Amino acid sequence: MSSSTVENVVIVGTGCAGLTAAIYTARANLSPLVIEGSLPGGQLTTTSEVENFPGFPEGVDGFQLMDNLRKQAAKFGARFEQAQVQSVDFTTSPRKLICTDRTILAKGVIIATGASPRLTGIPGEKELYGGKGVTTCATCDGAFYRNMEVAVIGGGDSAAEEALFLTRFASKVYLVHRRDSLRASKIMADRAMSHPKIQPVWDSVPVSVEGVGQGAVSGLKVKNLKSNAESVLPVKGVFVAIGHMPNTAPFAAALDVDENGYFLPVNGSQIRTKVPGVYVAGDCADHVYRQAITAAGMGCQAAIEAERWLAEHQA
Numbered sequence: 001m002s003s004s005t006v007e008n009v010v011i012v013g014t015g016c017a018g019l020t021a022a023i024y025t026a027r028a029n030l031s032p033l034v035i036e037g038s039l040p041g042g043q044l045t046t047t048s049e050v051e052n053f054p055g056f057p058e059g060v061d062g063f064q065l066m067d068n069l070r071k072q073a074a075k076f077g078a079r080f081e082q083a084q085v086q087s088v089d090f091t092t093s094p095r096k097l098i099c100t101d102r103t104i105l106a107k108g109v110i111i112a113t114g115a116s117p118r119l120t121g122i123p124g125e126k127e128l129y130g131g132k133g134v135t136t137c138a139t140c141d142g143a144f145y146r147n148m149e150v151a152v153i154g155g156g157d158s159a160a161e162e163a164l165f166l167t168r169f170a171s172k173v174y175l176v177h178r179r180d181s182l183r184a185s186k187i188m189a190d191r192a193m194s195h196p197k198i199q200p201v202w203d204s205v206p207v208s209v210e211g212v213g214q215g216a217v218s219g220l221k222v223k224n225l226k227s228n229a230e231s232v233l234p235v236k237g238v239f240v241a242i243g244h245m246p247n248t249a250p251f252a253a254a255l256d257v258d259e260n261g262y263f264l265p266v267n268g269s270q271i272r273t274k275v276p277g278v279y280v281a282g283d284c285a286d287h288v289y290r291q292a293i294t295a296a297g298m299g300c301q302a303a304i305e306a307e308r309w310l311a312e313h314q315a
Contacts, residue, residue, distance in 0.1 A: 006094045007033045009306050010106035011078075012085055013247075015042025016292045017282025018112035019069035020299030021306075025110075026076035028307045033104070034073065034080045035097070037247075041066035042114050043283075044292055049131070051143060053292050065292075090254040090275045107313070108277040108306040111255075111263070112299060113247040115283040115290070119240055120153060124209030124217075133217025134209055134238045138162040139291065145237045147171050151220045153206050154241035155179060160188040162241045167197040174233050176201045176222055201233070209238055246284045255280075262287050271302045277309050 008030040011018050018034060025032040044050065044062040051059040074080070083104075089096040090109075097104040117136035119125055128134045135141040138152075142165055150170045152163045155177035163173045175182075175192065180202045182189040192198050204222045207230060211218030219232040246261045255273045256264040263285040266272045270286070271279045279302035282295035 005105065007031075007104065007106040008310060009033075009108040009110065010035060010095075010097060010104055011110045011112060012097070013037065013042070013112035013114055013282065013284075014040050014066070014070065014080070015112060015114045015282055015295060016044065016066075016069070017114070017295040017299035017302070018042075018110070019066065019073050020296040021110045021112060021281060021303040022073035022078040022299075023069070023076060024300055024303030025307060026073055026078040028303070029077070030307065030310065032073075032078050033106075034078055035083050035085060035099075035104075036080055037084060037113065040082075041070070043117070049144075050140070050292065052140065085250045087250050088254050090278060095275075095278065108279075108310050110279045110281060110299075110302045110306055111248075111251055111284060112281045112295075112302070113251075113284045114295075115244040115246040115262075115287075117240065117244050118242045120206055120242065122206050122208050124212045125238075125240070127212045128209050128215075128217050128238075132215060133211065133236060134240065136240050136244075137290070138165045138239055138241075141237070141239075142166050142169050145170050148236040149174070149234055150237035150239060151176055151201075151206075151233050151235045152239045152241055154243075155183045156241070156243070157184045157188050158243065159241035160184040160192040162239050163192050163198050164188075164195060166239065167195055170197065170237070173198045174201050174220075174235065175199070176204050176206060176220070176233075178205050178225060179203065206238075244283070244287065244290070246287070248284050260287065271298055271305060277306070277313070279305055 009032045011034045014036045049059045083099040087098045094105040146169045149172040151174040153176045166173045203225045207221040223230045263280040281298035281302040
């Protein structure tokens with residue numbers, strides 16, 4: 001089923017990038033249609049406290065922050081619909097967003113679908129994720145673990161970076177990796193291995209996160225792949241650093257993505273795509289910073305670009 005209404009701009013995603021884009025396009029009287037996916041509000045809704053978003057000296061609940069952004073966008077005329085974009089056709093004008101039960105037509109599109117952190121899938125991980133001790137972002141949550149022991153799972157650059165960042169707060173950082181050396185670049189590996197607070201746990205895989213009954217992480221059970229011996233690391237925080245998966249699959253055939261699925265910059269702009277009037281913002285295009293404030297900034301840029309493009313191309 002295809003709608004005959006052609007939207008000025010459709011924003012796909014309701015994280016910091018999508019909602020900021022919605023605020024800006026709504027204030028420009030474009031009456032944006034915002035498509036909410038399977039996790040309205042994005043990753044921040046799973047975070048109990050955000051301390052590094054400007055303007056909140058006491059911190060702010062992640063869900064509350066996203067709810068505030070949504071209300072702000074709605075106040076200026078943004079409209080919200082629940083849908084899942086399955087694929088797109090950007091070869092025609094207006095652009096087509098093919099959803100499960102209908103096709104949405106749009107003059108301009110802002111894709112802000114974010115990225116999903118890869119998790120290990122071990123018992124206890126999901127139950128204690130988000131404010132209970134299991135996290136995927138040291139920059140976001142490291143300060144909550146002052147003078148505590150924590151574990152980082154992973155062996156690449158991101159795991160080494162997370163471990164090094166955590167040494168500012170934690171008393172000890174266990175770095176759990178299935179091999180006997182890091183996959184990280186030499187400079188990152190050397191930095192991590194030379195830090196006195198970082199203790200590698202080689203040839204080991206996580207088995208379970210302990211503390212589900214208490215509602216907070218009390219340890220990480222690991223298994224040595226060579227001896228099969230199991231032990232529990234006495235940690236209060238578990239940082240999973242095995243990468244992210246950008247939520248770009250429905251758009252990958254129409255736009256350029258890199259080998260990991262992130263949207264590729266075009267003509268030096270992180271938010272423009274090869275399709276005129278189609279923009280990207282937030283973690284689906286940013287594998288470097290992945291912060292709420294950088295996503296919001298990209299959402300602002302995408303909205304202003306879309307507004308200017310529409311003004312130039314209105315029939």
